[in-house]
Amino acid sequence: MRAVRIVPPQGPLYGRVTPPGSKSITNRALLLAALAKGRSVLTGALKSKDTILMSAALRQMGVEVNEPDATTFEVIGSGRLEAPSQPLFLGNAGTAVRFLTAAAATVDGAVIVDGDEHMRKRPIAPLVAALRSLGIVANAPTDCPPVTIQGRGSFGSGRVEIDAGLSSQYVSALLMAAPLGDGPIEIALTGPDIGARGYVNLTVAAMKAFGAEVDQKDEATWFVLPTGYHATDFAIEPDASAATYLWAASALTGGDIDLGVPMDAFTQPDAEAARYISMFPNLPPVIDGSQIQDAVPTLAVLAAFNNKPVRFVGISNLRVKECDRISAVATELSRIRPGLGTEDGDDLIVAADPALAGQTLPADIETYADHRIAMSFALAGLKINGITILDPNCVGKTYPGYWDALRSLDVEVDPA
Structure with a gap:
């Protein structure tokens, strides 16, 4: 039409x-299930352009994603993502682009995260700067996608600061990748401003459901242990x-x-x-x-x-x-x-x-x-x-x- x-x-x-189903929760759950070792079943999930692009990208990275019915994803992961043979194309799915940009650092190899003409106008520089501070090689020449990440097999350790004034998704991206670090990771805001803070709370709740240990020390600091994730069945509201x-x-x-x-x-x-x-x-x-x-x-x-x-x-x-x-x-x-x-x-x-x-x-x-x-x-x-x-x-x-x-x-x- x-x-x-x-x-x-x-x-x-x-x-x-x-x-x-919630797009925000579905894309978080898809990534966490992909990073977990074993079989997770996500029920009540959204099947839309954004979540289809996310699931397709995860398949490119070696994750088995099945769709037994219109509201269910079955995700079978090895606990690690693999380097894709082609760039990840994510349309204008902001959650998928931000989340996978951070998760790509845990891959052993190069990953290009890209989107459509609209996504290529959406800023990602604060997230790229945060990744670099962890010693991760990441480049976005226009400060928007495409982003090239040279994954090194883990997310490192230590303290990382992030300017989340433009989007809370930057914080969520770092949080979800952090359990795959070499050691504990502390994530801290560089200022008081943050996009919709409630979405970070959604992220933390989903992470805990998949076995992560996250401690919010104060309004601007989170502490994440290198636990990895375990597979689980997860209902999406x-x-x-x-x-x-x-x-x-x-x-x-x-x-x-x-x-x-x-x-x-x-x-x-x-x-x-x-x-x-x-x-x-x-x-x-x-x-x-x-x-x-x-x-x-x-x-x-x-x-x-x-x-x-x-x-x-x-x-x-x-x-x-x-x-x-x-x-x-x-x-x-x-x-x-x-x-x-x-x-x-x-x-x-x-x-x-x-x-x-x-x-x-x-x-x-x-x-x-x-x-x-x-x-x-x-x-x-x-x-x-x-x-x-x-x-x-x-x-x-x-x-x-x-x-x-x-x-x-x-x-x-x-x-x-």
């Missing part, structure tokens, strides 16, 4: 939709970022969509967005999106129908996601109505107007090859006539069944 048009439903949305679209759809239409799991059962950071969504149409005037970054586009579209304007702060990292999401959201909101979204430095301001609901405001929404722009702006189509989403297949990055999920709620999603 080149485009889909959303037809606003005539009433509240009711029904049951089970979100796919539904994706909280995907859930935000369904929670917002309920709020916008006054409906009740059952996700099969209560809001408070999620451990992922984006689940905190549920608290804001429950306030609609009285969202607070300022929302700090620093710890719920992937939910900001959802909340911004919801804010367009709020009773009062909303300013999103703490979101500078959104400029280096799959696209510049601050610019993209502001631009596409203003495509619906001029001035609806504006940038103020690295803040995003949504003007808000409940009277938008029920209007016909034809707008072709550019998605910038970004799944979250497509899925969040589809929500605008639940209240406004004339919303068309371009390149709708980009949702396959994390939620291939998104359009079918809306259709199951009796939302008319037509090819345009």
Whole structure:
């Protein structure tokens, strides 16, 4: 499909939709299972473009990855990754690129980690600098992928400092590789800023499930022992970022969509967005999106129908996601109505107007090859006539069944 048009439903949305498995947890679990010795079974997993690219890269590195059904990975590892014969191509999967860049240091040989044109614009210099400080030979001439790592069979030992201001994924990458060190490794932040810290907590929890020993000494320091990993069966919870679209759809239409799991059962950071969504149409005037970054586009579209304007702060990292999401959201909101979204430095301001609901405001929404722009702006189509989403297949990055999920709620999603 080149485009889909959303037809606003005539009433509240009711029904049951089970979100796919968490992308963040699936890619962490795939890597940890690959680094473990033995057979691990990952259930409730996400099968999407990002996780398919990760599993394909692991196969290139000598790991057996089987897919017995639509939500299960069976991973059989030897406890070590092998040098691939070809570069690892990971599309625009940021988690896979960052995680494998660090894990590649444990390989005996050279590894090239690369991505598509979008990934080649996403910074990785802080992670490369951290690897070099451990004595690992790593080069990224543009400070973005491709990265060449000369693996030496282990992750070394000692203290490594990392600037995590751009992404918490740098910290997670170092943490997951650290149990394959020659000795204990201490990972320390160089400053107070870190991307969504909750994702580091997800990483540590998954590492411990696979047998790692990780001690968080304080808010900026982690201590990891060289235990390696052991195989285990691991259940993956539904994706909280995907859930935000369904929670917002309920709020916008006054409906009740059952996700099969209560809001408070999620451990992922984006689940905190549920608290804001429950306030609609009285969202607070300022929302700090620093710890719920992937939910900001959802909340911004919801804010367009709020009773009062909303300013999103703490979101500078959104400029280096799959696209510049601050610019993209502001631009596409203003495509619906001029001035609806504006940038103020690295803040995003949504003007808000409940009277938008029920209007016909034809707008072709550019998605910038970004799944979250497509899925969040589809929500605008639940209240406004004339919303068309371009390149709708980009949702396959994390939620291939998104359009079918809306259709199951009796939302008319037509090819345009």
